[in-house]
Amino acid sequence: MEVRVSLNTNRCSADRRDAIVAAPVFGETFTDHMVTMSYVDGEWGALGLEPFGDLALSPAALALHYGQSIFEALKAYALDDGGVALFRPSTNARRMNTSASRIAMPALPDGAFELACAMLAEADRDWIPTADGAALYVRPFMFASEPHLSVRPANEYRFVVIACPVASYFGPELRAITVGVESDDVRATPGGTGxxxxxxxxxxxxxxxxRAGAAGYDQVxxxxxxxxxxxxxxxxxxxxxxxxxxGRVVLSTPPxxxxxxxxxxxxxLLRLASDAEGLSINEVIERPTSIDEIVTGCADGTLLEMFACxxxxxxAPIGTLVLAGQPLTIGDGNPGPVTMAMRARLLDLQYGRSPDPHGWLSRTAELLVRHGVVLG
Ligand SMILES: Cc1ncc(COP(=O)(O)O)c(C=O)c1O
Structure with missing residues (x-):
């Protein structure tokens, strides 16, 4: 894979960057670089690390008209030994190609996704926050860039990776969120793109x-x-x-x-809950859960906890579910012990503070060496 490196000679000042990294606002400020790769004439070109900046785009770019646009999200973590690691980047890479195939876009070349994320995280490693719960949020995305108005898949695409420092998503204090059950719209249909x-x-x-935000709920x-x-x-x-x-504690999630x-x-989490001792979980299952079952579980106390991940x-612990305007309290309405134990396990793994038997942490420096990339 051809790689081009053009470092930013006009980077953010260290003082400003450090102030942003100390108190990052989700998705607001981006690092000094980005990675881009173009698909033209049936082939992907070079993977380029370059200064972060606006993209030049025709107003006829097909993504703006018919919506061929997909994205991914993963994080890079600053490890205690000074290294930087991405969490399960190959899983995101596979999912990106699955998304691409569903929307009739070309697959990325093998390894390009992981290398692009590693190049960006390494080049901008000073932007990675070290506070607990904070990390570099890496956003790879791909869209149809061909200027044309025919209703058909594009012949030209752009793959881009940008990144921003982030702290905890729902604020500095971990609190149980309120979720409104959506009664009208649907997010996904069988055979669709959900x-x-x-x-x-x-x-x-x-x-x-x-609507949920206006009613005071955090999520739908x-x-x-x-x-x-x-x-x-x-x-x-x-x-x-x-x-x-x-008498048994069961962790479930919809299939x-x-x-x-x-x-x-x-x-x-499904794998951690199945593997790990000390989490007080007796069974882990993927099974459909109905709203009626949640209502009954809240009434008879068998639904102990609910969380989003x-x-x-x-x-994110869920303390209240609002169903047709009526609040249902989950457990005692506060983050529960299983939720908090799972969260601690996950964070320990992601920050490299616990053993990594599955090899889920990918060190960015090693990824660069594997591809013979030197950032200069
Ligand atoms: C619709 C949807 N569900 C679930 C998730 C959680 O996925 P992940 O754990 O890979 O971030 C995401 C975020 O990417 C999402 O967009």
Missing amino acids: AVKFAGNYAAGFAAHG LWLDAGEHRWVEELNAMNVMFVWRRD LGGTILEGVTRDT GTAAVI
Whole structure:
């Protein structure tokens, strides 16, 4: 893979950067560099590290008209030994190609996704916050750049990676969030695009999200399109439940089935909960959960905890679910012990503070060496 490096000679001052990194606002300030790669004439060109800046784009670029646009999200962590690691970048790379295929876009060349993220995190390693819960949020995305108005897949695409320092998603204090169950709109339909990170999925959820925000809720819980009864996920997080069943503690999450995004955090937690001792979880299952079951579980006390999980928010405890305007308190309404233990396990793993038996941390410096890339 051809790599080009053009370092930014007009970087943010160290004082300003350090102030931003000390108190980052999600998605607001970007690092000094970005990585780009163009697809033209059926081939991907060189992977280029370059100064962060505006993209030149024709107003006829197909993504602006027919929506061919997908993205990914992962984090780079500053490890205690001074190294930098990405968490499970190959899983995101695979998901990016799955999204690309669903929206009739070309796949990325093998290894390009991981290398692009590693180049950016290494070049901008001074932007990586070290506070607990903070990290560098890496945003790879791809869109149709060909200037044309025919209703068809584009022949030209741009793959870009940008990054920004982030702290905890819902503020410095971990609190239980309030989630409104959406009663009208649906996020995904069978056979649709809900299982991939297609940009349009998110736009389709904004109106409901706006209504939920106006009512004072933090997030929307989406139900299935057919019966409006089965729990799917939040706007950018999967959802998990902790139940007491016959004296046993059961962790459950809705099964994937074409309408739910296969979250990397979801998969990680399912595996951590199955592997790990000391989490007080007796059983881990993927099974459909209905709203009726949640109502009953709250009434008879068998639903102990509920939380959302995803790269940006890590784990967000859910304290209240609002159903047709009626609040339902989950457990005692506060972050529960299983939720907090899972969160601590996950963060320890991501920050390299606990053993990594699955090899989920990918050191960026090693990725660069493997590809013979020197940033200069
Ligand atoms: C719709 C949706 N569900 C779930 C998730 C969580 O996925 P991950 O854990 O890979 O961040 C995301 C975020 O990417 C998302 O956009």
